[in-house]
Amino acid sequence: MERKSLIAIAIIGILAGAFITWTAVGVFLGETITEEEDDEEITLYISGSTTCFPIIVRCAEEFEDDNDEYDIAVSGGGSSKGISDMINGLVDLGMASRPLKSSESSIAGMAQLAFAADGIALAMSAGNTHFSSGVPQWTMEDVLKVFNGTYRYWSDVPDCSGSEQIVLVGRDSNSGTRASFEEITGLEDDDGYAEIVGGTHSWQTIAELTSNGAVHDAVVADKDAIGYIGLGYIDIEVDTIDLYNDAGPSGPGYYQATTANVKSGDYPISRNLYLIYRYAIPGDAEDFVDFIFSSKGQAIVEDEGFVKI
Incomplete structure (x- = not known):
């Protein structure tokens, strides 16, 4: 009887140990699976x-x-x-x-x-010497004439001076900034501008760069250059040009490229x-x-x- 009792006790112990082991494994595996699920990237x-x-x-x-x-x-x-x-x-x-x-x-x-929302600013190097009187103020017609080749030298532009030729900097054909700029200014339907971007203009060319940052750096590096950039790329290294809006909520006037003027609807070159x-x-x-x-x-x-x- 004692021998049988010992055998029974041993069997019970083995089964209990196995149960504890499998329970621990199950808990462990369960925790592992849960952690993997929680950490799924x-x-x-x-x-x-x-x-x-x-x-x-x-x-x-x-x-x-x-x-x-x-x-x-x-x-x-x-x-x-x-x-x-x-x-x-x-x-x-x-x-x-x-x-x-x-x-x-x-x-x-x-x-x-x-x-x-964003505005598109006309930007030049802060070190340029072409602005003859304070902050430059342009109409949309001036923008067209600069970018379609009507104005060749800086002295041709109102309130500007200098015998240097205007250097144009823009964006490549993938750019939404370029598409918005062309549409809002009317350049998308301008024959002179089409010749410039198409490489067939008699004397003017335009650099077509891949980013706002590249345009910013290009105009900063060349005091005769002008380009267009989003508001987020304006800093102390560039000067921007105030643009005339005759239909702004605040009334006719020249407006700086700022977040406030974009938000109010006064700055004319803006987009979402x-x-x-x-x-x-x-x-x-x-x-x-x-x-x-x-x-x-x-x-x-x-x-x-x-x-x-």
Whole structure:
């Protein structure tokens, strides 16, 4: 009897040990699976406008700080690239500094969502010597004549001086900033400008650069150059030109390229900045888009020198 009792006790001990072991393994495995599920990474791909780029990068950095599972990859390349990438399913969101063209919006599901506003400033090096009297003030006709080759030398431009030829700096064909600038100023329908960008003008040319930052650096480096940039790229290294608006809410007058004047509608060359998507904001991107429109995200918009929605 004693032997049988000992055997029974041993069996019970083995079974109990096995139960404890399997329970521990189950708990361990359960914790491992839970941790893997909790740590599952969500990757978002966003591409497009170099104007939108600094805003979205800042938003991504702050959003990732509070959401460890997110990895947001943001790249530039211009508005047209962001829209094309969205059409071809290469990104979760596109960025554009112009609205969708009719040829783009007609593609099934293509949609846009404005998240900020911006002005396009005419910029020159702060070291230029061509402004003869204080802050330069131009009409939209002056802008046309500078960029379509009617004015050849700085002395041809009202309130300017100098025998040097005007050096034009612009953006490449992928740029939403360029598209907005051409549309608002009327350059898109100007024959002289078409010859310049087409390389067939008799004497004038234009540098077609890939980003706002590149245009900024080009005009800073050349005191005879003029280009156009988004508000967020204005700094002490450039001077900007006040533009006349005869239909501004504050009345006719010359208005500086500032966030206040864009917000009021007085500065004449302004546009919205857009997120581009297809059919609907992807589920994984909804929280990030909500962050962009939150008070924190819109504070970043303003901190980067743009106008909140």
